[in-house]
Amino acid sequence: MFEALAKESINIQMISTSEIKVSVVIEEKYLELAVRALHTAFELDAPARQGE
Numbered sequence: 001m002f003e004a005l006a007k008e009s010i011n012i013q014m015i016s017t018s019e020i021k022v023s024v025v026i027e028e029k030y031l032e033l034a035v036r037a038l039h040t041a042f043e044l045d046a047p048a049r050q051g052e
Helices: 002-007 028-041
Strands: 014-017 022-025
Touching: 002 028
Parallel strands: none
Antiparallel strands: 014 022
């Protein structure tokens, strides 16, 4: 996650972690860029695979 945001020059202002999640605070103006970068990095924009 951090690498994907860094590649887009998105500065992380705060990080929070728990046993099951990692949250970050970024400037609102980077929201859409960050979402796209993370979707690509974690392949969330790929078509769903059937039967797995």
